[in-house]
Amino acid sequence: MTTGENTQAPAPTSALSCKGLVKRYGDVAAVSGLDLAVRYGECFGLLGPNGAGKTTAVEIFEGLRVPDAGEVEVLGGRWRGDGVALRARLGIQLQETKFPDKLRVSEVVTLFRSFYPRGLAVEDVLSLVGLEEKAGAHVRTLSGGQKQRLSLGCALVGDPELLFLDEPTTGLDPQSRRQTWEIVEGLKTRGRTVLLTTHYMEEAARLCDRVAVVDHGKVIALGTPRELIASLGAEHVVEFAVGDGASATIEDSILRALPSVEDVARDGGSWRLTVREVHRAVPALLTALAEQGAEPTALSTHHATLEDVFMTLTGRRLRDG
Amino acid sequence: MAERTIAYRVRGPLDELTRARIRELTREPEAVFWVFVFPIVLAAILGLAFRSQPPEALPVAVVTGPHADARRAALSSGSDLEVSVLSEREAAQALARGRVVLVVSAGDTPSYAYDPTQPESRAARLAVDAALQRSAGRADAFTAGRDEVTEPGARYVDFLVPGLLGMNLMGTGMWGIGFSLVVARNGNLLKRLVAAPVRRSHLLGAQLTSRLIFLIPEAGALLLFAYFALGVPLRGSLLLLIGISLLGALAFSGLGLLTAARPRTIEGVSGIMNLVMVPMWIFSGIFFSTERFPASMQPFVQALPLTALNDALRGVMLEGTGLVPLLPEIALLAAWGAVSFVLALKIFRWQ
Ligand SMILES: Nc1ncnc2c1ncn2[C@@H]1O[C@H](COP(=O)(O)OP(=O)(O)OP(=O)(O)O)[C@@H](O)[C@H]1O
Ligand SMILES: [Mg+2]
Numbered sequence: 053m054t055t056g057e058n059t060q061a062p063a064p065t066s067a068l069s070c071k072g073l074v075k076r077y078g079d080v081a082a083v084s085g086l087d088l089a090v091r092y093g094e095c096f097g098l099l100g101p102n103g104a105g106k107t108t109a110v111e112i113f114e115g116l117r118v119p120d121a122g123e124v125e126v127l128g129g130r131w132r133g134d135g136v137a138l139r140a141r142l143g144i145q146l147q148e149t150k151f152p153d154k155l156r157v158s159e160v161v162t163l164f165r166s167f168y169p170r171g172l173a174v175e176d177v178l179s180l181v182g183l184e185e186k187a188g189a190h191v192r193t194l195s196g197g198q199k200q201r202l203s204l205g206c207a208l209v210g211d212p213e214l215l216f217l218d219e220p221t222t223g224l225d226p227q228s229r230r231q232t233w234e235i236v237e238g239l240k241t242r243g244r245t246v247l248l249t250t251h252y253m254e255e256a257a258r259l260c261d262r263v264a265v266v267d268h269g270k271v272i273a274l275g276t277p278r279e280l281i282a283s284l285g286a287e288h289v290v291e292f293a294v295g296d297g298a299s300a301t302i303e304d305s306i307l308r309a310l311p312s313v314e315d316v317a318r319d320g321g322s323w324r325l326t327v328r329e330v331h332r333a334v335p336a337l338l339t340a341l342a343e344q345g346a347e348p349t350a351l352s353t354h355h356a357t358l359e360d361v362f363m364t365l366t367g368r369r370l371r372d373g
Numbered sequence: 374m375a376e377r378t379i380a381y382r383v384r385g386p387l388d389e390l391t392r393a394r395i396r397e398l399t400r401e402p403e404a405v406f407w408v409f410v411f412p413i414v415l416a417a418i419l420g421l422a423f424r425s426q427p428p429e430a431l432p433v434a435v436v437t438g439p440h441a442d443a444r445r446a447a448l449s450s451g452s453d454l455e456v457s458v459l460s461e462r463e464a465a466q467a468l469a470r471g472r473v474v475l476v477v478s479a480g481d482t483p484s485y486a487y488d489p490t491q492p493e494s495r496a497a498r499l500a501v502d503a504a505l506q507r508s509a510g511r512a513d514a515f516t517a518g519r520d521e522v523t524e525p526g527a528r529y530v531d532f533l534v535p536g537l538l539g540m541n542l543m544g545t546g547m548w549g550i551g552f553s554l555v556v557a558r559n560g561n562l563l564k565r566l567v568a569a570p571v572r573r574s575h576l577l578g579a580q581l582t583s584r585l586i587f588l589i590p591e592a593g594a595l596l597l598f599a600y601f602a603l604g605v606p607l608r609g610s611l612l613l614l615i616g617i618s619l620l621g622a623l624a625f626s627g628l629g630l631l632t633a634a635r636p637r638t639i640e641g642v643s644g645i646m647n648l649v650m651v652p653m654w655i656f657s658g659i660f661f662s663t664e665r666f667p668a669s670m671q672p673f674v675q676a677l678p679l680t681a682l683n684d685a686l687r688g689v690m691l692e693g694t695g696l697v698p699l700l701p702e703i704a705l706l707a708a709w710g711a712v713s714f715v716l717a718l719k720i721f722r723w724q
Contacts, residue, residue: 114568115568116567116568116724134567134572134573136571136572138570139568139570142568144565144569146561146568148560149560149561149562149565150559150561151560151562152393152397152557154396154397155393155396155397158379158381159393159396161381162381162383163389163390163393165381166383166384166386166390167386167569167570168569168570173380173381174381175379175380175381187379190400206565206569210569210570
């Protein structure tokens with residue numbers, strides 16, 4: 053019999069923690085030395101590009117994969133056997149689940165509700181995820197986004213203390229995405245703990261109290277979204293490009309010397325400057341380019357985001373394209 | 374209309390899992406066809422094709438020559454033979470193509486060309502020889518009396534129906550369980566179920582329970598049709614027939630579970646299923662008796678679970694055999710079921 057409920061032990065400080073987690077697949081280290089602690093009642097985000105190891109890590113937390121090394125503690129318990137007692141307190145949405153095509157939406161939710169000793173009423177779950185209209189529809193006839201919400205509903209049906217969401221909004225339209233965000237925010241106000249993975253920085257920034265940026269199976273930055281952006285040392289990003297002929301003449305050192313510029317990153321014929329004040333940096337940049345005889349072919353500025361944090365840390369974009 | 378507030382009833386996990394499985398199956402028109410309609414259609418068609426017919430005259434040829442007419446007359450006196458007179462070349466050709474089963478040569482002392490491996494050829498030889506000898510003056514020592522019997526229970530369709538039932542129990546058990554498990558594994562549904570607080574014994578138990586519930590209409594439809602429409606007898610105990618069907622369904626569910634224990638794809642599981650089932654389609658006496666296989670193959674043939682199931686079903690239905698003489702078959706089936714079940718649980722891939 054397996055249970056994570058340590059009733060006598062002092063209340064654990066973390067809803068979830070892991071130390072030195074490693075999982076390899078052949079030569080690929082999907083997770084290589086992950087340490088995390090998720091506090092009770094917080095929404096914690098794992099942000100990282102494709103193949104960063106987010107799903108692998110989350111499924112180890114969920115007791116669905118066995119790590120090669122390291123330890124995991126979930127709600128004060130460890131994974132042993134099938135962990136039915138611990139699972140009754142968790143809500144799990146996998147990155148992808150194909151529910152039986154021929155079942156109706158309400159039947160799927162009812163099925164999952166039957167697994168939990170306590171939880172929400174089926175009709176409440178349906179309205180929570182906005183599928184009341186589709187209650188009688190076969191799963192086969194749902195759109196991708198509706199299936200995603202059904203999967204979210206099945207994760208919520210046991211009214212979990214700790215909810216795992218693996219890319220809950222991938223493939224959703226903006227409206228459904230906002231709806232999902234509201235559900236997560238509602239859970240937060242009820243003191244539930246949420247661990248979600250995403251590669252949408254705006255999602256992480258809006259929902260997460262803290263974010264771990266993950267790359268190659270490791271945490272490369274950890275903090276509140278605000279802290280992470282502040283770590284860039286500047287709040288704005290200026291991106292520009294010049295024509296092929298001119299690009300060779302521009303030295304990074306010239307750009308670095310411009311007023312208010314904190315960081316310079318070059319990718320072929322285009323540059324990213326991290327700057328404190330746009331109104332001082334841009335005129336100086338244009339003057340400098342004119343002196344080099346280079347005409348900018350593109351120029352844009354934006355507020356720094358988690359994406360810029362990731363690019364500054366790795367030199368790559370979070371999402372391809 | 375009032376505000377709709379449908380309150381959904383939630384039953385226990387095993388109950389809900391079983392219901393989900395049954396809904397899935399009954400909402401699949403193909404499954405309904407293969408499980409319920411196909412065996413009945415097959416029994417009806419094969420019953421029709423192999424219905425008992427008045428005995429047909431055996432076609433024989435006489436080669437042209439001085440004795441041809443006399444021989445034709447002698448052979449045509451009874452109704453057992455259908456005689457044609459052909460040139461030597463035509464006769465040889467007709468024999469080779471199977472249009473006649475025996476050729477009488479033109480010589481003064483006739484010789485018979487026939488294929489002794491064919492029962493019809495052998496029968497024709499006896500009839501032709503007797504007729505020619507008689508016309509040449511041989512007297513019968515006595516005339517035996519005739520007592521013609523065609524008994525229900527000895528027809529091909531009677532032989533066929535228990536075999537079809539066995540085949541169906543095998544197919545539904547293996548496909549019904551194997552397919553749905555692999556689809557669930559492939560679509561991460563199995564993993565999602567494992568991630569929920571549900572016992573694995575419930576997940577598999579629901580598969581078995583729904584399988585056994587399905588057995589009732591499945592075996593019922595075929596047996597009722599066979600009994601009332603085709604006149605196939607049930608000579609033994611109905612209870613024993615039900616028990617054996619139940620055991621067969623369970624044994625093949627175990628095998629289905631075993632074949633589906635590892636594969637991640639439909640292609641993978643289909644390959645293994647065919648590897649397991651095709652030999653039994655051929656060797657387990659569905660369409661013809663297992664006695665046709667040489668003695669050297671019998672240990673293999675008799676060890677197959679479907680052979681045991683078919684033998685037991687035929688025993689109860691056609692021969693009225695009781696429980697005790699069927700114990701070896703029952704033990705073999707139970708052993709197959711138990712071993713594959715235990716093995717399946719050991720190697721089962723839950724995600
Ligand atoms: N079962 C497996 N067998 C082999 N390799 C695997 C397996 N699972 C994951 N990997 C590898 O481990 C690495 C991390 O994969 P993972 O699915 O954890 O990434 P992810 O961060 O969730 O990516 P995505 O954003 O695309 O979902 C990848 O290189 C992947 O190919
Ligand atoms: Mg993933």
